[in-house]
Amino acid sequence: MIAIIGAGKMGEALLAGMLAKGHAPQDVLVTEPREDHAEELRGRYGVEVVTAADAAKRADTLLLALKPQDMVSLLDELAPYLSPAHLVISVAAGITTAVLEGHLPTGTPVVRAMPNTPALMGRGMTAVAGGAHTGGAHLDRAEALLGTVGEVVRVGEQHMDTVTAISGSGPAYFYFIAETMIEAGVAMGMPRATAQRLVGQTITGAAAMLTDSGEHPVVLREAVTSPGGTTAAALRELERHGVRTAFTDAIEAARDRSNALSGD
Ligand SMILES: NC(=O)C1=CN([C@@H]2O[C@H](COP(=O)(O)OP(=O)(O)OC[C@H]3O[C@@H](n4cnc5c(N)ncnc54)[C@H](OP(=O)(O)O)[C@@H]3O)[C@@H](O)[C@H]2O)C=CC1
Ligand SMILES: O=C(O)[C@@H]1CCC=N1
Numbered sequence: 001m002i003a004i005i006g007a008g009k010m011g012e013a014l015l016a017g018m019l020a021k022g023h024a025p026q027d028v029l030v031t032e033p034r035e036d037h038a039e040e041l042r043g044r045y046g047v048e049v050v051t052a053a054d055a056a057k058r059a060d061t062l063l064l065a066l067k068p069q070d071m072v073s074l075l076d077e078l079a080p081y082l083s084p085a086h087l088v089i090s091v092a093a094g095i096t097t098a099v100l101e102g103h104l105p106t107g108t109p110v111v112r113a114m115p116n117t118p119a120l121m122g123r124g125m126t127a128v129a130g131g132a133h134t135g136g137a138h139l140d141r142a143e144a145l146l147g148t149v150g151e152v153v154r155v156g157e158q159h160m161d162t163v164t165a166i167s168g169s170g171p172a173y174f175y176f177i178a179e180t181m182i183e184a185g186v187a188m189g190m191p192r193a194t195a196q197r198l199v200g201q202t203i204t205g206a207a208a209m210l211t212d213s214g215e216h217p218v219v220l221r222e223a224v225t226s227p228g229g230t231t232a233a234a235l236r237e238l239e240r241h242g243v244r245t246a247f248t249d250a251i252e253a254a255r256d257r258s259n260a261l262s263g264d
Contacts, residue, residue: 002145003029003055004063005074007041010091011065013120017149019045021122031055056081061089061145068092068261075103082108084133089113089142093164094261097131097157109134111142112160114168115149124150125167129157165254173250178203 002023004011007030019025025046032038038049055062056078066074071092082088084107090100091113100110111134115126126146130139143152155163178199185195209220225231238244 001027001029001059002061002063003031003050003059004065005031005052005055005078006064006066006070007032007037008065008067009117010115010119011063012041013117013124014063014065014091014115014146014149015041015045015047017119017122017124018145019047021148023148029055029059052077053081056086060085061087061141063145064088064090064092066092068094069264071095072099072103075100079104084108087111087138087141089128089145091115092261093168094161094258094264096160096262097129097134099262101131101133107133109138111138112157113142113146114160114163115146116167116171118171119146119149122149125170126150126152127155127160127163127167128152129155129160161255161258164258165251168258169254173247174203 002018004015007015011030015028015030018028026048028045028047030038030041030045030047030049031052032041032049041047041049050058052074062078062082064071064074071090078088082105084105087109088100088104089111093114095112097110097112100112101108104110110131111128112131113126113128115124118124119126124146126149128139128142128146139154143154146152181199181202182192182195185198186192206220209215210217213220221231221235225235
């Protein structure tokens with residue numbers, strides 16, 4: 001039995017993705033304190049909504065998807081009901097396996113995971129790292145669970161803040177670019193629906209070229225950039241405005257924020 005504790009944006013994306021990929025609603029418990037949202041979850045997914053204590057008593061795998069700031073008090077609430085027979089998976093940004101272990105009974109296996117919202121469509125990217133009491137079989141379990149909603153990669157925990165900055169927050173960067181491109185099209189007089197369709201399919205197509213061709217993005221970009229053409233004119237403007245540096249700084253800021261969250 002799996003329990004998802006915290007069914008906000010990410011928890012619900014994982015819940016919906018898992019159910020869509022064949023997990024039976026009766027095998028998934030959900031903890032959600034807000035009664036109106038709990039009612040929505042029951043109606044929408046047919047899952048049972050229970051207290052955190054009941055989730056710990058009844059499930060062997062707990063997937064914690066609360067805000068990092070709420071995590072320690074939840075761990076303290078769960079701890080009396082947990083044992084090393086449980087597997088605790090946290091998706092909270094910045095919360096290290098050491099913090100998780102420090103608030104749970106000695107020997108509890110924990111996995112720090114960083115998914116992203118495309119999990120909702122079965123197209124997520126999740127990185128996982130184990131703690132001090134986490135064996136290969138625990139990581140296999142976490143990978144199998146999160147693998148139902150997309151790809152899973154195992155990384156050393158020292159890379160988790162970088163993962164958070166790249167693939168955890170990453171979808172938002174692409175939505176930001178998409179929004180900017182759509183607004184530029186609209187400003188030039190294009191109907192919004194047409195601009196949105198052009199941008200959506202361009203991003204989907206470009207992503208498929210990147211993942212399926214195995215080519216470096218520079219090679220793919222050069223193939224678009226005709227000598228003396230439109231793309232060269234556009235890229236020159238992006239460089240003039242320092243967009244490359246801005247992106248690098250943005251990803252470093254996300255990495256640093258993830259790192260700071262463990263101490264907040
Ligand atoms: N959003 C994303 O793209 C990603 C988020 N994450 C991580 O996922 C976690 C959740 O983020 P996100 O979904 O965006 O945030 P949300 O605020 O949408 O979700 C948090 C959820 O936790 C619930 N909650 C709060 N306290 C408790 C409690 N004691 N027991 C059970 N549930 C509780 C909240 O309920 P209520 O609203 O009723 O207070 C809310 O539904 C964060 O730690 C974040 O770092 C990781 C990867 C990607
Ligand atoms: O913004 C956040 O903190 C979370 C973690 C990664 C994506 N969303």
